[in-house]
Amino acid sequence: MNPIAPKHAFLDTFAENGNELMVGGTSLSRLAERVGQTPFYAYDRQALTRRMQQLRQAMPPELKIHYAMKANPMPAVVQHMATLADGFDLASADEMKVALDTPMPAEHISFAGPGKRPQELSQAIAAGVTINIESAHELECIGKQCENLGVNAKVAVRINPAFELKASGMKMGGGAKQFGIDEEQVPVILQRIKTLDLQFQGFHIYSGSQNLKADSIIEAQQKSLQLAANLSPLCPSPIRKLNIGGGFGIPYFPGDAPLAIEQVGNALASELVLTRQSLAEAEIIIELGRYLVGEAGIYVTRILDKKISRGQTFLVVDGGLHHHLAASGNFGQVIRKNYPVAIGNKMGVQELETVNIVGPLCTPLDILADKMTLPKAEIGDLVVIFQSGAYGYTASPSKFLSQPDAREVLV
Structure with a gap:
C-alpha cells in the first residue's frame, strides 16, 4: 500500500483547518465555489514568495535568479x-x-x-x-x-x-x-x-x-x-x-x-x-522553474462516481491526464508512481480505504492514483494532487477527447 503522501510534499506549504485544506488562507471548499467549477489549478502566492526568500537566503547574494516561464x-x-x-x-x-x-x-x-x-x-x-x-x-x-x-x-x-x-x-x-x-x-x-x-x-x-x-x-x-x-x-x-x-x-x-x-x-x-x-x-x-513554483500549486478535481470492480474501489473524477499528464505517469516516468494526493475536504478523517482515482477519459492511461490509502471519500468530495505548480496544465493534452477545460487561479 502507498502512504497518503510524504509529509514534505504539502504540509510545509499548505495549512489545514479541521478537515479542510487551506489555500492562500481560504478553505478548499470555499475556493472551489469561488472558482465556480472543477477541475482547477490553484497556486499559492505566499508559497511562491516564501520559496524565493528561502532560496535567496541560501544562495550567494550576488547571484541573479531568473524564472523559467515554461514551468508555469x-x-x-x-x-x-x-x-x-x-x-x-x-x-x-x-x-x-x-x-x-x-x-x-x-x-x-x-x-x-x-x-x-x-x-x-x-x-x-x-x-x-x-x-x-x-x-x-x-x-x-x-x-x-x-x-x-x-x-x-x-x-x-x-x-x-x-x-x-x-x-x-x-x-x-x-x-x-x-x-x-x-x-x-x-x-x-x-x-x-x-x-x-x-x-x-x-x-x-x-x-x-x-x-x-x-x-x-x-x-x-x-x-x-x-x-x-x-x-x-x-x-x-x-x-x-x-x-x-x-x-x-x-x-x-x-x-x-x-x-x-x-x-x-x-x-x-x-x-x-x-x-x-x-x-x-x-x-x-x-x-x-519547477523549483520556484512546483510545490506552490495544487490540482483539484471532484469525485463524480464511486464504484467497485472485482474487489477494487474506483473514484471517478472530473479531471484527468488531459489536465495533468505528469500525475498520470505519462510525462517522462518509466515506472508509474503516485503523486502526493489527498481528499482535500476530509483532511482530518481517520477512516481510511484503498482506492484507485481515475479520470473521465475513455483510456486506461487516465489514472491519477493507483491503490492509494486515503480518507474514505464519497461522490462530491474534492481530490487534491500536490506538487502541481510546474509542468501541469500547459504540459498536458487539454484537447484530448474534447473534455471541458480546467481553470487556473492565483490565491
Missing part, C-alpha cells in the same frame, strides 16, 4: 514572479508577450529553444531580449533579421557542454543533443558573432533538470563556470551574462529527499570567488 506561464503567476525574480527565461513568442506585459525589463529577459521561427526571432530582436543562439543556422538568421530591421540583436551562445548533470530527471547536455551548440564548435560561433557585429552578452549552459542531488548540481555548476572562463579569451567582448542553468528538483514521491540548497549555495559562493578572477564583469545567473 500563467499570466498572474508571471506577474507575481516579476516582483520576486531578477529576470525571466522564456521559450516562445507567446511567453515573451506575457513576460513583456510585466514590469520586468527586456534587458533581463532571455529566449531559448532549438527551433525559433523567423518571426519569433524578429520579435525578440525588436523587443530587445537576449536570444540564446542554438545553432549556426539560427545565428545567420539573426544576422539577416538585424539587417532587415536595422536593429542590433542581443545574443548569447547556448552551449551543449561535454559534461552532463548527473542524476537528472532529464539530461540536456553531455552528448548529441538538439539543445545548444557543442562546446567544441563554440569558438567558430564566437568569431562569427564578432563578424556580424552583434551585441554579445555571454553564455547559457543548461545541462539537466529535476535533480535532487546537491553534489551533482555543485559539480555541474563548477564545470559550467570553468567552461565559460576557458572560452572567455575567445569572446568578441567581455562576458556580461553567464547563465549556468538550474536543475534544482523538488520531491514528488515517497523516499524523495528535498534538495540541500544550503550545500549548493555554500559551494557556489566559494566557486564565485575564483570566477571573479577571470569573469570580472559577468553577471552570474541561475535559471529555475
Whole structure:
C-alpha cells in the first residue's frame, strides 16, 4: 500500500483547518465555489514568495535568479514572479508577450529553444531580449533579421557542454543533443558573432533538470563556470551574462529527499570567488522553474462516481491526464508512481480505504492514483494532487477527447 503522501510534499506549504485544506488562507471548499467549477489549478502566492526568500537566503547574494516561464506561464503567476525574480527565461513568442506585459525589463529577459521561427526571432530582436543562439543556422538568421530591421540583436551562445548533470530527471547536455551548440564548435560561433557585429552578452549552459542531488548540481555548476572562463579569451567582448542553468528538483514521491540548497549555495559562493578572477564583469545567473513554483500549486478535481470492480474501489473524477499528464505517469516516468494526493475536504478523517482515482477519459492511461490509502471519500468530495505548480496544465493534452477545460487561479 502507498502512504497518503510524504509529509514534505504539502504540509510545509499548505495549512489545514479541521478537515479542510487551506489555500492562500481560504478553505478548499470555499475556493472551489469561488472558482465556480472543477477541475482547477490553484497556486499559492505566499508559497511562491516564501520559496524565493528561502532560496535567496541560501544562495550567494550576488547571484541573479531568473524564472523559467515554461514551468508555469500563467499570466498572474508571471506577474507575481516579476516582483520576486531578477529576470525571466522564456521559450516562445507567446511567453515573451506575457513576460513583456510585466514590469520586468527586456534587458533581463532571455529566449531559448532549438527551433525559433523567423518571426519569433524578429520579435525578440525588436523587443530587445537576449536570444540564446542554438545553432549556426539560427545565428545567420539573426544576422539577416538585424539587417532587415536595422536593429542590433542581443545574443548569447547556448552551449551543449561535454559534461552532463548527473542524476537528472532529464539530461540536456553531455552528448548529441538538439539543445545548444557543442562546446567544441563554440569558438567558430564566437568569431562569427564578432563578424556580424552583434551585441554579445555571454553564455547559457543548461545541462539537466529535476535533480535532487546537491553534489551533482555543485559539480555541474563548477564545470559550467570553468567552461565559460576557458572560452572567455575567445569572446568578441567581455562576458556580461553567464547563465549556468538550474536543475534544482523538488520531491514528488515517497523516499524523495528535498534538495540541500544550503550545500549548493555554500559551494557556489566559494566557486564565485575564483570566477571573479577571470569573469570580472559577468553577471552570474541561475535559471529555475519547477523549483520556484512546483510545490506552490495544487490540482483539484471532484469525485463524480464511486464504484467497485472485482474487489477494487474506483473514484471517478472530473479531471484527468488531459489536465495533468505528469500525475498520470505519462510525462517522462518509466515506472508509474503516485503523486502526493489527498481528499482535500476530509483532511482530518481517520477512516481510511484503498482506492484507485481515475479520470473521465475513455483510456486506461487516465489514472491519477493507483491503490492509494486515503480518507474514505464519497461522490462530491474534492481530490487534491500536490506538487502541481510546474509542468501541469500547459504540459498536458487539454484537447484530448474534447473534455471541458480546467481553470487556473492565483490565491
